[in-house]
Amino acid sequence: MARKIIIALGVAAITFTATACNTVKGVGRDIESVGQAGDDAI
Template sequence: MTKKLTLLLSVLTMSAVVAGCNTVKGFGRDVQSVGEAGEEAIN
């Protein structure tokens, strides 16, 4: 029972980490595109 619970928690934790990385990466792309658009507007 303890091994199953540990495995379940490990899988859930890894899923959250992977989802978080994708979210941060997407946010970074959005910020970069906003910066590029602002730079083009200034020039």
């Protein structure tokens, strides 16, 4: 249950950060930071 919530939050965060980015490089950094935050939470 908790894993599904974390995954859903991660997907939502990626969606919001991807819409805020103007470059592919920025999207890569945002995805990396969301992944790192997920690893830290686990």
